[in-house]
Amino acid sequence: MSIGESEPLYLSTPVPGESGGGKHILVVDDDVFYRNLVLWILEDAGFRVTAAEDFAATIKALEGDESVHMLLADVQMPVGTPNGVTIARMARLRRHKLPIVFMTGFYDPEQLGAIEPNIAVLRKPFTGQDLLRMVEAALNPAGSC
Numbered sequence: 001m002s003i004g005e006s007e008p009l010y011l012s013t014p015v016p017g018e019s020g021g022g023k024h025i026l027v028v029d030d031d032v033f034y035r036n037l038v039l040w041i042l043e044d045a046g047f048r049v050t051a052a053e054d055f056a057a058t059i060k061a062l063e064g065d066e067s068v069h070m071l072l073a074d075v076q077m078p079v080g081t082p083n084g085v086t087i088a089r090m091a092r093l094r095r096h097k098l099p100i101v102f103m104t105g106f107y108d109p110e111q112l113g114a115i116e117p118n119i120a121v122l123r124k125p126f127t128g129q130d131l132l133r134m135v136e137a138a139l140n141p142a143g144s145c
Contacts, residue, residue: 020047023139026061028052028087029074029103034124038072038103041128042135055082055090062094070138072122075104085116099138 025047029035032053039051050068052058054077062068071091073084082090088100102116105124122134 020045022046022048023069024048024050024067025070025072025135026050026052026058026068026091027072028054028058028084030054030077030081031074034074034103038131041131045132047135054078055087058087059090062091068095068098070099070101070135072101072103072135075102076106088116088119099141101134101138 020042025042027035027038027042027049029038029051030053035051035053039049042049050061050066052061058071058073071088073087073091075084077083077087084102084104088102091098091100100116101120101122103122103124103126107121120134120138122131126134
C-alpha cells in the first residue's frame with residue numbers, strides 16, 4: 001500500500017515567521033512538485049501550511065479544529081475527481097469568508113473569473129514572489145485594514 005491510499009495524504013507544518021505571521025494556508029494540488037514547491041515557499045515566508053493532494057484530504061483539513069486563513073487550490077485535478085472550483089465551493093460552504101486563490105496552468109483566468117467572480121487566479125508557472133504577492137493580497141484585501 002502506498003502513502004495516501006488508506007488515508008488522504010496531507011502535511012501540516014507549523015512554522016513561526018515574520019511575513020506570514022503564522023497564518024494557516026491550505027494548499028490543494030495533485031501535482032506533488034507544485035504542492036511541495038508552494039509548501040516550501042509559504043513556510044519559508046512564515047506561513048503555517050497544510051498541503052492536501054485531493055478533495056478528501058481538503059475536507060479532512062477543513063473539518064478539523066485548526067483555523068484555516070486561506071485556500072490555495074489548483075483548478076485542474078485528475079479526471080473523475082472534483083476540480084479546484086468544486087473544492088473551493090465546498091470550502092466556502094464550510095467557511096463562508098475563507099479567502100480563495102486558484103492556481104492554473106491550463107485555464108484562462110478571465111474564464112475562471114466568470115465562473116467564480118472575486119477569486120484571484122495565479123497562473124502557472126509562477127515565481128515565489130508572484131505567489132507571495134497573491135497570498136498577501138488575498139489575506140489583506142484593499143480596504144480591509
